[in-house]
Amino acid sequence: MKNILIPTDFSDSAENAITFALDLFKCDRTNFYLMHAYADELYAMSPDSEGIDFKKKKFHEASEKKLGEIISKNIKEKHNPRHRFESISVFESLVDGVNDFVNLKNIDLVLMGTKGQTADKNITFGSHTVQVFKYVKCPVLAIPSDYTFSQPKKILFPSDYMVPYKRRELKLLDTLAGRFKSEVHSLYISDFEDLSHRQEDNRLFLKGSLPNANLSFTRTEVKNKGIAIMDYAHEHKMDMLVMVNSRHSFLEDMLYRSTVDQIALNPVIPFMVLQNLPR
Structure with missing residues (x-):
């Protein structure tokens, strides 16, 4: 239930x-x-x-x-x-x-x-x-106020792999992906392909926590992160954007600016925020 x-x-x-x-x-x-x-x-x-x-x-x-x-x-x-x-x-x-x-x-x-x-x-x-x-x-x-429901077949999940994820919140994403047989695109925004040991461990944890998702990993070069995310969502016709809110994360920085528009994150698709904060 x-x-x-x-x-x-x-x-x-x-x-x-x-x-x-x-x-x-x-x-x-x-x-x-x-x-x-x-x-x-x-x-x-x-x-x-x-x-x-x-x-x-x-x-x-x-x-x-x-x-x-x-x-x-x-x-x-x-x-x-x-x-x-x-x-x-x-x-x-x-x-x-x-x-x-x-x-x-x-x-x-x-x-x-x-x-x-x-x-x-x-x-x-x-x-x-x-x-x-x-x-x-x-x-x-x-x-979004003018969004008409469609099944979330393609879900965009940007991450720098610096945050140790929580299974409860990832389970929600996995359940949605399994129900709708969704692709989950994990987007890493960096000029460098190599990951640190910490990043690699978190990426492996992400992979293990989303067994029901058709999970793929991709990288794009650094630019304004908001623009990079929305460009990818538009180009690949994403149905949902999912991000993690944690201390010192890109999303936290976005939410504490005077306006969200300053960083060009203006989703026209459903936007899910997972909380990696004390609960």
Whole structure:
């Protein structure tokens, strides 16, 4: 049984992510938890005569109603006896609400849209998505707002082989690759073909941890890493991008810049972040 958490702000992007999730796991026995965290919305309101407790009650009731409508709609349109739904409305920030629930239910994957109600075409990811990438200690799969589901037959996995991987997170990638008979392209961005002993050990561990994937290793010369990744994804028609977030990694550097666009990483395909951080 898989446990999938889907945060929603009731935007079109969030609705698209829910549809993607139901298609991606249509053959799996899955618990889908739909969460709406409304603390930021409440605090963004202009002050008025209504007390905070009264506002919280109104927001909670409205949230529960909308979540119930979404669940009813999807049960009716995509009836799947393998799927179970539960709604969660929390008076917390999105990151805090997601982190707490990830720990409570031992969530396998957080799946969300890349842009929310304030979608801006000049921004690569919505700010909430970036915050979840950075701070939630769980794999996160972000779905572009206009992306239509297709089976992830080709998965791009850039790596410098400097990080000792974790089997739990790699198992998720292996399960997806096995289910869809996917090619996993491990892309090494370097001017040099030779690997250190540490890199070679990590590459062998990666190979041993993805037995169900059609795994291949390739190298490209150094240039802007974001451009190299997206050029490869475009040229080889990748269906999904997977990266590992760890201390001092390229992805960590990307997430802590002022904007993701600065390093030209603007995926138009689903983007999964595996967390090699304490959980």
